[in-house]
Amino acid sequence: MPIVQFAPFSSLVQPSFWHKLTDLKVDVLKLSDDHIPVSASYSVGRTVKDRETGQEVALGCNLTVGSESFEDDHKPPSGLVLATGTFKNFNTIEEFKAADKTALFNQEAQHIWDHILTTRDSSLLNRFLLITYADLKNYKYYYWFAFPAFVSKPAWEIAEEGWKSATEEFKPEQLAEIHGHIRAQTTPSPFFLVREEAGTTSIAPVESYESFFTSSSTSHTVAFIDPSANPQNPGWPLRNLFAYLRALYPTKTASIRVLCWRDSELPSSEWKSRFGVVQIAGDPIEGRPTAVGWEKNPQGKLGPRIADLAPMMDPTxxxxxxxxxxxxxxxxxxxxxxxxxxxxxxxxxxxxxxTLGCYVARALMGWGVRTITFVDSSRVSFSNPVRQPLFEFEDCLDGGKPKAECAAARMKKIYPGIDATGHTLSIPMPGHPIPPTAASLAEAKAAVRKLEQLFDEHDAVFLLMDSRESRWLPTVLGAAKGKIVLNAALGFDTFLVIRHGARASSTPKDAQPARLGCYYCNDIVAPADSLTDRTLDQMCTVTRPGLAPIAAATAVELLASVLQHPQGIHAPAPPPNQDLPNSQSYAEHGGSVLGLVPHQLRGFLAQFRNLLLTGAAYDKCTGCSETVIQAYEKEGFEMLLKAFNDQKYLETLTGLDKLFEEGEAALESVDWEEEGEGEDDF
Incomplete structure (x- = not known):
């Protein structure tokens, strides 16, 4: 009699599986190469009709994995059979190639065999193994499936009539009853038993073999969901079903009636399911049989496959x-x-x-920030592109593009996933009076309103303007609205990066560190006009070319450290002379996992040295003192208008004028020695 030939499984990997593996590798597995559970599914065998010959062509026995395969409680769609397996990802291609694949395979085969003998459960008969290496930089995935199946010695043979249509053994109404039983299951059992008793066809799990097949039943049939559509070759799952039956019921399974179920829907004309009687000679061997099942590659050889997703993926x-x-x-x-x-x-x-704004934006994008908004009032000039990396020569033509909008557009070209916007806006400043016309007042009021809205919509603000006085209004808004404010300023070969201190939190005062100062806390005069009547070198920021990227990167890294600190915006400055060897040491003492979270950094490029400073908030500060903040919260734009128009207003409001008068009076009360007095004494 002919030996039974089985149609092997073929893996079908959905692209979503590789996308999920990418995320899993980077976010969860990292350097781990532990075995993890994975699932797959398959359906009854399918055919397609050849357009030229009209013949039905059998498709492969596909076992499919997708992104859902990594879910612990994954249930396949209705009508599909669930298969479970083991997944192992290697960290390098060398490890993947050098892996002891025989040991991995035998481990899975032994697991299946032990499960049969100890539990009599058939759920692991379709178990598979998948080993991979994910080249995440090039989007190439090396993989190899194995479907362990036990080898029967001697081999199973098919009766002389061979495999035939199920309708030659079962009546159509019997097949319809079987179909109804299968469709009633949300996830069909891959293996089941069929019997006819008293004119009724019923099914049962294969685990009920002894109790289900009684002497009164007229037929004993073992059935399985067959992924093969080949008329003469049943699917791969039948191999392990035979091994299961021979291991547990050796005296009753020398001859087995087999129904290969291949009908997912009730047929309109012809049933696709197949039937046959198989036999085996000799006694079952003791111990675990040998197993086979590594999948062949497209060249028909035993070896891994490669999925190259890069050419077919959307660049975005x-x-x-x-x-x-x-x-x-x-x-x-x-x-x-x-x-x-x-x-x-x-x-x-x-x-x-x-210059600072462009470098800060690039560094923020590198840290994964995805919402960045620019505000600027000027246009791109010919001197900008060589120093400001978001602009090009073409941006300078025809009077120059608006800087804010141009920078945002360039960010989207660098990475389309960024949410970047730009606003051309002139920020009102102290020392720059607003003309008393209705149009000028309305324009200033609209600018303030727009800036207030932008502060409400963002979490962190970088003050990177050219003039000192342009930073005053943002300083007030940041303090009033509780935003993280970082200020950066450049000299010729020096820079300053400072994070503004925040108002007290809701925690008890005795548990709070002293409030840190802002950009204006060391001033004893209000910010004034620093742009009018200035020479070109005084109006432009004349600085060494390498200083801006250093200061910008420092400001962004300071933001990252603040965000990683448990207290966030209220993070205290490190103690003086803090000397910890690495970020983890500081984190153990309540700091950020990224290390120190200083208040101010002053860099000296001529000496290649940074100095960490801490400054307390000044109660007479014109930018962040409670006096100024409360006046703004109470009066709003009217208070701001006074500050813009009257240079003495902020000094009067905060009491700096009285402090100045007291200082003048103290100087006048000193009895100064005149030059030349007492010369005759020598």
Whole structure:
């Protein structure tokens, strides 16, 4: 009699499986190569009709995996059979190639065999193994499936009549009853028993073999959901079903009636399911049989396959998966507690789209910030592109493009997934009076209203403007609205980066550190006009070319450290002479996982040195003192208008004028020695 030939499984990997593996590798597995559970599904065998010959062509026995395969409680769609397996991802291609694949395979086969003998449960008969290596930079995935199946010795043979249509053994109404039983299951059992008793056809789990088949039943049939559509070759799951029956019921299974179920729907004409009687000679062997089942590659050889997704992927999606790879790799070995989601969710407002603004925006994007808004009042000039990396020569033509909008558009070209917008806006400033015309007042009021709205919509604000006085209004708004404010300013070879202190939180006062100062806390005069009657070198920021990117990067890194600190905006400055060797040491003392969270950094490029300073808030500060903030909260635009128009207003409001008068009086009361007095004494 002919030996039974089985149609092997063929893996069908959905692209979503590789996308999910990418996320899993970067966010969860990292450097782990542990075995993890995975699931798959298959259906009854299917055929397609050849257009030229009209013949039915059998499709492969596909076992499909997708993104849902990694879900613990995954249930396949109705009508599909669930298969479980083991997934192992290697960290390098060398490890993947050198892996002891025989040991991995035998481990899975032994697991199936032990499960049969100890539980009599058939749920693992379709178990599979999948090993992979994910080249995340090039979007190439190396993989190899194995479907362990036990080898029967001697081989199973099919009766002389061979495999035939199920209608030659069962009546159509019997097949319809079987179909109804299967459709009643949300997830069909891959194996089941069929019997006819007293004119009724019923089915049962294969685990009920002894109790279900009684002497009164007229037929004993073992059935399975057959993924094969080949008329003469049943699907791969039948191999392990035979091994299961021979291991548990050796005296009753020398001859088995087999129904290969291949009908997912009630047929309109012909049933596709097949039937046959198989036999085996000799006694069952003791111990676990040998197993086979590694999948062949497209060349028909035993070897892994490669899925290259790069050519077929949308470039935007490729960028979305790759752009944050560097950040996620930080968490693999260095900083597992790094909260990247907190940084990416932070909405940043950049006031000033010049040299500092461009470099800050690029660094923020590198940290994963996805919402960035620019505010600037000027246009791109010919001197800008060589120093400001978001602009090009063409942006300078025809009078220049508006800087804010141009910078935002360039950010989207760099990475389409960024939410970047620009606003051309002139920020009102102290020392720059607003003309008393209705139009001028309305324009100033609209500018203030727009700036207030932008502050409400963002979490962190960078003050990167050219003049000192242009930073005053944002300083007041940031303090009043409780925003993270970072200020950066450049000299010729020096820079300052400072985070503004926040108002007291709701925690008890004795548990709060002293409030940190702002950009204006060291001043004893109000900000005034620094632009009028200035020479060109005084109006422009004359600085060494390398200083701006250093200061900008420092400001962004300071923001990241603040966001990672448990107290966030209320993070205290480090103690003086803080000397900890790395970020983890500082984190253990209540700091940020990224290290120190200083108040001010002053850089000296001539000495290649940074100095960390801490300054307390000044109760007479014209920018962040409670006197100024409360006046703004009470009077709104009217208070701001006074500050814009009257240079003495802020000094009077905060009491700096009296402090100045007291200082003058103290100087006058000193009995100064005149030059030349007492010369005759020598």
């Amino acid at each position: 999606r490729l960028a979305a998966q790759a752009v944050d790879l560097n950040l996620k790799l930080m968490r693999w070995r260095i900083l597992p507690s790094l909260d990247l989601e907190k940084i990416s969710a932070t909405k940043c407002l950049i006031l000033g789209a010049g």
